[in-house]
Amino acid sequence: MKKEYSVSLKDLFFIFFKIGLFTFGGGYAMMAMMQQEFVEKRKWISAEDMLDIVAISESTPGPVAVNSATSLGYQMHGFWGAVVATVSEILPAFSIMYVLSLFLNEVMDVPIIKAAFNGIQCAVAVLILRAGFSLWKSIKKDVSSLFIFAVVSAVLLLVHIFQWNFSSLLCIIFGALVGLCVGLFSKEDKEETK
Amino acid sequence: MIYLLLFWTFFKIGLLAFGGGYAMIAPIQDAVLQYGWMDADTFSKFLGVCESTPGPIAINMATFIGSTQGGILGALTATIAVVLPAFTIIFLLCTVLKKVQEKPLVKSVLAGIRPAALGMIVVTGIWMMITCGFPIIEKATEWIDWKAIVIMAILFIIPVMYQKETGKKFSAISLIGISAVLGMGLYTW
Numbered sequence: 402m403k404k405e406y407s408v409s410l411k412d413l414f415f416i417f418f419k420i421g422l423f424t425f426g427g428g429y430a431m432m433a434m435m436q437q438e439f440v441e442k443r444k445w446i447s448a449e450d451m452l453d454i455v456a457i458s459e460s461t462p463g464p465v466a467v468n469s470a471t472s473l474g475y476q477m478h479g480f481w482g483a484v485v486a487t488v489s490e491i492l493p494a495f496s497i498m499y500v501l502s503l504f505l506n507e508v509m510d511v512p513i514i515k516a517a518f519n520g521i522q523c524a525v526a527v528l529i530l531r532a533g534f535s536l537w538k539s540i541k542k543d544v545s546s547l548f549i550f551a552v553v554s555a556v557l558l559l560v561h562i563f564q565w566n567f568s569s570l571l572c573i574i575f576g577a578l579v580g581l582c583v584g585l586f587s588k589e590d591k592e593e594t595k
Numbered sequence: 596m597i598y599l600l601l602f603w604t605f606f607k608i609g610l611l612a613f614g615g616g617y618a619m620i621a622p623i624q625d626a627v628l629q630y631g632w633m634d635a636d637t638f639s640k641f642l643g644v645c646e647s648t649p650g651p652i653a654i655n656m657a658t659f660i661g662s663t664q665g666g667i668l669g670a671l672t673a674t675i676a677v678v679l680p681a682f683t684i685i686f687l688l689c690t691v692l693k694k695v696q697e698k699p700l701v702k703s704v705l706a707g708i709r710p711a712a713l714g715m716i717v718v719t720g721i722w723m724m725i726t727c728g729f730p731i732i733e734k735a736t737e738w739i740d741w742k743a744i745v746i747m748a749i750l751f752i753i754p755v756m757y758q759k760e761t762g763k764k765f766s767a768i769s770l771i772g773i774s775a776v777l778g779m780g781l782y783t784w
Contacts, residue, residue: 421649421650422649423649424649424650425647425648425649427651427652428651429716429719429720431651432716449705449709452708452709452710452712452713453705453708453709453712455712455713455715455716456708456709456711456712457685457688457689458685459712459715461613461681461684461685461688462609462610462611462612462613462680462681462684463609463610463612463619463653463677463678463680463681463682463684464619464651464652464653464654464681465651466650466651466654467651467653467654467678467681467682468681468685471681471682471685471686472685472689475685475686475689476689480686483682483685483686483689487678487682490650491650491651491654491674491678493649493650494648494649494650494651494654494655494658495650495654495658495670495674497648497649497650497655498645498648498650498654498655498658498659498662498670499658499659499662499667499670501644501648501659502658502659502662502663502670503662515643515647518646518647522723522727523724523727525723526720526723526724526727527720527724529716529719529720529723530717530720530721530724531720532716532720533713533716533717533719533720534717536713536716537713537717540709540710540713541706545706545707545710546706546707546709546710547710549707549710549711549714550710550711550713550714550717551714552714553710553711553714553715553718554714554717554718557714557715557718557719557722558718558721558722561718561722562732562735562736563735563736563741564733564736568613569613569715570613572711572714572715573708573711573712575711576707576708576709576710576711576712577704577707577708577711578707579707580703580704580705580706580707580708581700581703581704581707583703583706583707584699584700584702584703584704584706585700585703587703
């Protein structure tokens, strides 16, 4: 039985290659681009799915950028989707770094490029925030969600300010536990009213 | 053989480093210095280059190091090795998730995870904006003495509450005594 996927491998290749080529500034920047390409522009996945992908990418080892490509690719087109998405996202970086490695010494210090990237840093911050707010608009805002969001945000801000060693995995676990409790308690409610 | 070493080194890094890009730099740096692939000075310049080129830092580093140590095959080995653990885990995770995602408890767990993930994104964005415009904030722990602020707050509140409860003024000597104890406690932490 062949499964019909709405997104072709070719599409995945081109989109992820573009993401891999134009994203500077690491994992969250890539997720912001994925959010724009897949959730906003093409509406192939929902905001909820995107957040699931973010959570998975944060909970597993490895670079967040690669993890999110793998999970998104899987959602779009199963195993081969995961492979294509991952490979095509890495391909630009791989090619560039390989070529650079052949010219080892000359590329070590390029001030004008560093200057450009200082500017790009700002764009990255704005893009990530925009993605965050766009996702925020689309998700359910019930009490438990707001509570989790507030706690996680507050804790992470403190972690950043005080430079604590804190695994972001703990935030995911916290959310999972609260979600679990809510699910368990509402189940009990439903059983009581029977 | 260099390829085995590259594969094993980067596979371990790809398996054990949680939390994305920057968490992977430390183990890579350790390995690079340990095996003499680069000296410390070159490494920090190299880090700057990797931050400036597109793509995840870990990938950039793996490719470059693999290439300088073992040519194109080395680059491929290192890059694939660093990606493989995460890819496998995620693939397994997604397969399992697909099967259980309609179960009500799983749905509740996912519903809890989403706002957490959103919090992470938003805080990352906000923090990046703040440190972009105000880079000094990243060094906040260096130029702000939080412990002193906490102690001062305590020393302020105690007399006020004491006065409210008993109508008497809290003695200065007791205040100094308390501050000494707090200082011993906090500053040796």
